[in-house]
Amino acid sequence: MAVHLFGIRHHGPGCARSLAQALDQLQPDLVLIEGPPEADELLPLAGRDDMRPPVALLVYAPAMPQHAVYYPFAEFSPEWQAIRFGQARGVPTRFIDLPLAHTLAQGMTLPAEAADDTDAAPVARSDDEAAGADDADQASDQVAREPEREREDVLAGLARAAGFADTETWWDHLVEQRHDSLELFAAIEEMMTMARDQLARTLSPREARREAHMRQMIRLALKQGHQNIAVVCGAWHVPALRTMPTAKHDKDLLSDLPKAKVAATWTPWSYGRLSFSSGYGAGVQAPGWYHHLWNTPHKASLYWLTDAVRLLRKHGLDASSAHVIEALRLSDTLASMRERSRPGLEELLEALQSVLFGDNDAPLRLIERELLVNDRLGGVPADTPTLPLPQDVRQLQKRYRLAPRADHTELDLDLRQPAHLEKSVFLHRLALLGIAWGRTRATSGKTGSFHELWVLEWKPEFELALIEANVWGPTVEVACNAHLCHQARQLQQLPALTALVEQMLLADARPAVPVLMARMQALAAGTQDAGVLLAALAPLANVLRYGNVRGTDTTSVALVLGGLVQRACLALPVAARGINEDAAHVLLAQMIQADRAIALLQRERHKADWLAALAQCVRVQVHALIAGRAVRILLDQEHWSVVQTAQALSLACSNPINPLATAEWLEGFLQGSGLLLVMNNALWHILNSWVAGLPEAAFTELLPLLRRTFATFEAAERRQLAQRVSSGGVLLAASGTESEIDARRAALVLPILARLLGPTTTTREEPA
Structure with missing residues (x-):
């Protein structure tokens, strides 16, 4: 009986190629792979032709789906090649890492045990930066990363001893660019044994338990009678699996571990996500480069440089075949000077910088973003086991021909077409569930509420978000309605609730309308703040507008909106009194939005209530900014004549004690449009007289x-x-100041003023 240990680097093309050759030569009768044992039943799917890496195993706790771990695989991942080898040849294949049923159970018991146990559970989050993680999770994650940092320090020392500046470049040249070295794994084992001896530190509890469980699985395989066993694991673990302690020692380490119920599935992944640590904590900086090393090992430099030139041309930058040839020659020269067998990524980037970019780093940033990652999204078979909601999303994606893609794609929708309307509703429902697959973008040259322009980008973490959202219902429609009702009951602010109502209509969540309307009436009844009431009008007006386009019944929304308009009109004159300038500006913005919303509604009752409230603002002593805007709206709505407006302006300008109040009144009155002064001589002359009569100090202020x-x-x-x-x-x-004007100096200024303020040839208006 023989056990062959293959220490690999996760997502390493050189390791993958050497491992594939070693397995072909060894022909093992059992393949053991570092990975989650809960996913053993999913391994046959990896041998299917419709399984397209990059993909990931997602293991999660159904009771708390936010506790999950991804195990990603690319085509050039050694574990993937081992899985494919076993499936192609019918060789039994198993995962042997510590079951995630134990690991996730520990994470689900935090924070009570966080201070006592350093074995932190890796928690998969939908946000790249894990925003909002609690202190216990952050502290335990930091503890879990300490052994990895120590390991990196040891490997960095080996890299420096070999003449490399960083571990990534060293490992790339030492391992990943090798093509046919079957002795590679013996060298890796020797190197890791020396590194672990140099570190000479006790492992963290989690690492010790993982290695103990892998040893137990090897013992089990030997007990079952397997004669030729291949073990594929991270290179760091090889020494611990080669020299085994007693079985009792490992059994004691694994006793009394908590356990949780977990589930597993395959999910599409992307090259961009391969750079993140998850599952076994591995990430690669340049999966796009590794893709070339795997598919075109002998000409990886040429193909990668060709892609770089194509990318530069696509963005309008000068690049030619001659540049490719020159950069390739320069990279070969750099590799020779550094005593390396072939150019690596470092040499290629330096060659491009020298040949094409010079001191300009911007094109290099473009290449690093799009070519080093070379993002692509994998795919899984349609019959992959999953929960009802993710399955429903896949079916709808197929029905609407909206294939998930990792890159940005644009979707132009005309909501007057039923098929386009269904796509829009689908995307809005996903957004309400927290799956922001698409975002709307402003359009130019097209108007009307029937037009939507979407930018779509599918991210792998959406699969986990769908699993989390499955608690709301088995289909997108049912889950959206249930989640909306839940959100409505949680909200305590009226503007936030009205914004949710707008999203509800866009998602066509009709069953949720009664719940949201009842909640809105309850909040509105207890709200006395005029600003809050005014801010709530605009989203509801948009709801009614979209309702006309989407064919949704908005009768209940109209009833609630009518009550909000009445409350806002009653509260506005009171709220505008005795406030400071900052509060007045906030109320002014809310007032302008509410005016547009009421105009959009085109309901005479609402308009009459609104104009009456504005007239009341003019009569009582409200803030000058609000009073000025009230007069402006009354004039625009033709509720006041120009004569009445002129009287109000004249009264506002006849305040010699507080000219600042007049200026604020004018700001509210004129803000946004000066057409009144162009078209109305009376208003122009009132303003003219007021400005001319200002003392010099007041004018300057x-x-x-x-x-x-x-x-x-x-x-x-x-x-x-x-x-x-x-x-x-x-x-x-003003009278009495003519003697202060120097006519000679003024004559020098007038020609320049004429060029700045008016046409070169002017005609004087005849006095009326």
């Missing part, structure tokens, strides 16, 4: 505020106002 107001005008409006000034509407100085 108010000038920034006035300039901020005029800066909101359109460019065409500013040009017309400048022409009005240059053609006779000049602001006249």
